Amino acid sequence: MEVSSHSSERKSTKLRTLFLRYLAVFCAGTIALTMIHALIFVGCMRTGMILPANYAEKQVMEASAAVAAGQLPELDSSYTFYKYARYTLDGQLLEHSMTAKQSEKVWKQLENRNSSYRFPYNYTKKTIQQEVYIFKYSVSAQFSDPLLRNLVPSAELFFFVVFCIAFLGGSALLASSFGRKLARKMNGLQEATNLIQQQNLDFTIQYSAIDEIDQVLHSMDQMKHALKQSLESQWKLERSRRDQISALAHDVKTPLTIVRGNVELLSETSLTEEQKEYTDYITESIRQMDAYMKSLIEITKTESLTSLQLATVDLKGFVRKIEGQIHALAVVKELTPYVIADGLPDTIHADPELLERALMNIISNAVDQAPKYSELTLSVEFSQKRIRFCVVDKGPGFSSEALTMATEQFYMGDSARRSNGHYGMGLYIARFIARLHGGELNVANDETTGGGKVTIELPGKTDVDVHQ
Template identity: 60%
Template sequence: MEIIKVQQKRKSTKLRTIFLGYLAIFCIGTIALALFLVLIFYVLMSNGALLPANYAEKQVLEAKTILEAGKPLQPDFKQTLYNYALFTSDGSLMEGDLTEKQAKAAWNLTQHSDTTYQFPYNYVRVPHHNKITVMRYSIAAQFEPPILRQYMPNAELSFFAVFCITFLVGVALLASSFGRKLGRKMSGLQQAAQQIQAQDLDFSIKLSGVTEIDQLLHSMDRMKETLKASLQKQWDLEKSRREQISALAHDVKTPLTIVRGNVDLLSETEQSEEQKEYTAYIAESTRQMDQYIKTLIEITKAETAVNLQAETIDTEYYLTKVKDQVLALTAAKKISVVFDVYNLPDTLYADPVLLERAIMNVTSNAVDQASEHSEIRLIVETVKHSIRFTVIDEGPGFSSEALKQAAEQFYMGDSSRRLNGHYGMGLYITKSIVNLHGGTLHIANSTQTGGGQVSIEIPISRIST
């Protein structure tokens, strides 16, 4: 763990410190934004580009003085910050820049008072020469350019909107930055968890520089080392157990062969009926023991990791060998075999020994389930970028339970299968071989025969890694 020792010299930072740093940036940025907008506000006001809140009220007072002096009102609509409507004494609209609806509302509001307010406007009523002028204005800072007043009639609200938008953008950017930084800091933790989950324990913990995360990483490192030691011990024990079982099984075969040979010789001698019966018992028991030992050796092979020795195979030549094996296997029960081949590739990338073993396991199961003089169909075809070997029999088919568990280790379904030398290893071994090739094993019942239908599907070419 030399990498850890080097990294431990780096000064780590607490997560609280990182969070407070981002919070400080957020607060300083918010205050700076507010001060900047206030500064812009006063600069614009000092240059006359922004008119003060009482500017419209001053214009209304000047207009009121003009009207009370008996002079006509001649507003410059580009510079005037108020709107007006001129009425007759009975309330008929004569002129103005208020709409008819707005003018009627202004007239009704000023019937009982010469000045009134209804959000967001102030109203002033000025009688003169049997006419009445009602002016409407708002107490708010406004931009001096008419185009800006048209789209942003309230400068203060406009500045507030800019502040809110900038504030939200800043919050989003800071949150995103904090999330990315925290994600980078936790990447080592995530990587360590994934490698431990995959039981890949030959790696070094990379510290993040954050105290809390590094504490977790140190704990995971200790857990990794403990788990590695425990798994290594378990793997060594399993390996030793498999080697001992395999060695014992092979050792037992020698005296068993001697017993079987002597039984065969004994059966050729003159014996009484009782002696023949006992000799037959010994021969049958010897056969069963031989089958048990073969099964035990098969189990130890299945539990041992198999290395895939894949190579480029001539497909037609390889299938010829497989057909010969299948015909030899089915001959004993006088089962006919139908071979269907469709659109085969010229070559196939696979382990020829393991693939043949998988195909023969499936075929052997089909033969065991099929009755004498029945038919087994072997279909070989190309499916997209894979080659599929399908074996269909005319037996009773798989039960609903077997369809789910047939490929599990030691699953036999019917207990009577043990009497036939089955120990639930055939499809389990087949599935392991198919997985090594990066393929899939499909178990189903044929819709045509009602019997079992097992398909082995593996990629035609080498899988890129």
């Protein structure tokens, strides 16, 4: 994957500069928002939409003067900004625009004083001749429209709430913008990290034009080059090691062939019983050494598999091919093979040669372990977007140790399932191929037969829907 490089001529800035720019925008926005609210508030007062804070107090003073002149205050007028109650000197309620309960409460509240304040109202008491008037009003700016005044008793509080909402909304938008921009600047860092984690080192660092981030990216670029050189050196060393082992294994086969031929010639001559015994030892040792050499060659071939040759595989045709090979292997021990493959997709994406090799390693082991005249089962199923190949035999099964160690190289600890000609590579290679496909190999004992049960489970990347 190629990541394009940023132009080195682009002006670079510091992270604190970017932060200060957003801070300046935040401060300017807050000041502008405050000024806009103030101008709207003043404009509403000048047009009469909002009445000044002392408007209700002036009405109370006018009502007090009217009462002193022998007139009664207005009762429940939509343009009256105060409430009142009229009492006798001993506190008996005569008339009121407040509720009766409020009237009793304010009488007790002002029984020994002439004024009081309890948020958000002021209370004042006027004694005129033989009657007492108590007025309730608010010293705050209010809307002149009765409907707005009932919905929002305080215009100042309304504008404050609107300011807070606008301030928080603007702050959230600005913070979101800053976060998105910083995330875009960090994209190059995140992408470089992901590519290095995937061991894809053939890419160019994308710089962000932010000094602090670019310093980290530059360090990652140097680390990437150093890691690439180290990995290339390691890969070359590993390739050389495998080639040397493979060459050595092939070279050793030549003298082994000579030794085997001479031993066979020697065995055709007249030998004493002791000499025949020694000759048999040599023959057996040659056979074992030849098997070891084959295993070494198999290891080098397996470890050289670093990538898959994925193709669209006709799954049903692939299963039929495996089934034919199972029948060929089963003839030797007169086994009865069963292949169960229902509900499969038409195709899967896999490396057909490697997948066949893995399955035949498992099946070959199962045939070796299965008792003569017994059954051998291969089941293939597709569920939850996973494809599973399961081989079950009726042999002795795996020991508890083998259940965890059977897929290791050269594991020979399970004597119950050990057979001549096998040196612990079959399941190791099968697991290696399964993991190359992004899957896994599982070893278990079948609950029904008691024999070995080996399953390869792969991601079921298909081209078409499953046909039941």
